[in-house]
Amino acid sequence: MQTEPTLKSKVAKRLPQQVMRLKRLGSFHQTRLSFMRVLTRRLKQEQWQFAQQEFNVDSNGVGYAVYNAIGPERTYSLVAFTHDLPDELRSDRVIAEQWDTTFSLFDGVPTSVDIKRLSDNVPLQEAGRISGSELTLSRANRSVRLWEHVVDALARGDQPDQSQLDSVGYLMRTTAVYGSGKFGAADRQSIAHRDECNSPFQVEMLSVYLIRTFVRDLVQHMADARGGRNSVKLDANLARSLGIGNSTGLGMAPFILKHPALFNNWIIAREEALAQVRSVASPTDEEVALFKDLFARASRSMLNWKTQHELQRGKVEKLLTDIQSAQRYFNALNFHTEAVWDTVYRWSENNLSLEGQEFIASLLLEPYGHLIDGFAHCMGSDSPVVPSINGAMRLAELKELLDKQYAWTNSIDWSEKSALARAWYVSEEKLEPRLGERFEEPVAPYEQPLAPARDAVQLHSQIETQDAQMLVADFLLQHPNHRHTVRRIQTMRDLPYGEIQDNTIGADLLPIDMLRCKLSFFGAIHFDPRSDRWVRIRMFGNAPYPEELLSGDAEFWSYPA
């Protein structure tokens, strides 16, 4: 990585107690370290080639297609199946059993035997089986309204209406993209050593990127089938404005609790990047110009952020006000002063909402790819899923760790019912995580270990009744119910940004904060919560299609020009 003149005393990272609050995490925006952008940057830098290996779809939209992404060392192939789904069966819920399209990312180039095997399984999704040759399993449903509008317009020889495209933003939305060993797919560990899989979720992102291409080709195919000689090709600029939608429910929320080492690395990469940029002594003219340009582009994009969700609408309204304040501030600011980015960040903390602060924090990183893009390589984790316990530790030391790392739990009144109002459980029906009302439903016996705050407090009380010199090994032999918490406390000593410093079972918990945080690291924009526990987003909107990668903007596509 290159260096840049920095301040004599480097600006420190923001502290975990500031960053790791759900309200702030739930206001995160995408950055240049987001996994979609890491992917497109790589595809362009390494000059990946793309091919449509097969497109075997009839005039009713039933059939299959295969797309190859050919990298310097390996080829990955999206195998897509498309179905004729009646409207009444279309559901984004994970309990759905049929979809408009289903997909798997194949590791290599599939043979006809592979395709046959996948055709028997992929359309069934969770009820089917894939193999170690497959990396992901996913499905997508049409946006009925926009799909019909686009097919109809193109078939008649017209282009679709830009405002209608903007109002939805995608022709199809995925409702799950499973990876890492799910339903028989290859384990993450078996591909983690590959350079192109080093950053997190790269095969999942590649799947969605190829799905977007397939969907564009499919809508054209359907329009051609309907319109015959009258149909026209979808304008490239209109096509590029479309992304892939995604509906994400509670299933994703526990991820950041279950993978603290990985989560720590995501956050620390972003925080270290921000600290580095704030430490830049003075920016070049080009860096200032890029920042101003992207601020203007992002500001316009935020005007298109539509949501019916009352809470999110309030946040977006505040953000739009924040953007106006920032514009006035930037107009008056001399950017060529020492530590100007630190000044800008500090100004945002004092003057903007959390949504605005995190918007500025993400934007500040943009001109500094040469300083921070390398951090993307540090965002994975090869830590063991279940780390060893240090049984030789005395309870006194464990208590010290608790007092130091979990002091924030003292601000919660655990005697109040509301502090324990929720319980995470897994439903028998679809084996998916849900959030229940502990005092209203009989779900407590099925509670998942996703309440680190409460568990830490319970462990603390138990330790206080024991001899401080007792070994953790002896304590755990008597109290195996605290084993997962002891492991977590010990592990967190090296993971300052691994724990959400809020109650994850309180009555005021908004699971969408957890979803938003994770999806921002994916690179999602325009979060549109549909309730407090599921959210729709758009992925790869405005990104160059495979054939546009070499000539197009693989870097700043998140900010429409």
Add this chain to the structure above:
Amino acid sequence: MQNSGRTQLEHTDWFFAATVMNNYSLNETSSHARLAAKGAGYSWGLADEVYRSVFWLINRNLPAPLMLNRLLSQYHFPAEVERAMPDINGAEYQSRGHWLCPIIVGCALADRVDALSVDAAITIKELKCPLLLLPFVAEIATKLDRVIQITLESQRQPSLMATDGKHVRFSSADTVELDHVNNVKLTFTSITEYGFDTTDAVPLHNRACVDLATWDALGAFAQHTYAPASEASRNLGAGAGTTDND
């Protein structure tokens, strides 16, 4: 004894032993095992250790799901797990009830790794399914930089397992499927003295073959961790209600 009667790990040993074998990823198999343990009455923290133990074993193509199912089938009700905990007296591990659980004993040993003396043998009485103990012993062997030999004594001729963390040696193929041993002895040897060779190196596998009956039996244990569905909780819990056809 160390170099005689040993069996190399052959894929065929148990691969063809059952009728219907399915091919699973390591993560889904280990997660399945974790939930089964929780469903059978283990705490979440111990169930996590089951994940770890099973992952290590299937990564080496050893029949962990089969043995875990046999272990869990010993419990008649969840609280029985506590009776499978050891009372520890120095280097001697004894059951509070009728027998010891290899996962719990494995944890107790691994938790005490810093206090273990390599000069004295460790004895364990009445241990179920000793294969499941092996990953913990391998971890200890790695940390102590020793070979640990596990002598398994029951009514018949003693069997042996030995590991330094990288290599594994069994005295015979059926050692991996032992259900119960009366006396277990762990002894520590220096790596150079023991003399593992290349035939003891265990190739790592990316997939697990599990027979359907075992998979389903573990699934039946895991079932106890799932809350029964109701329409009310479905809507409360998943936050549904808006139309998806936009």
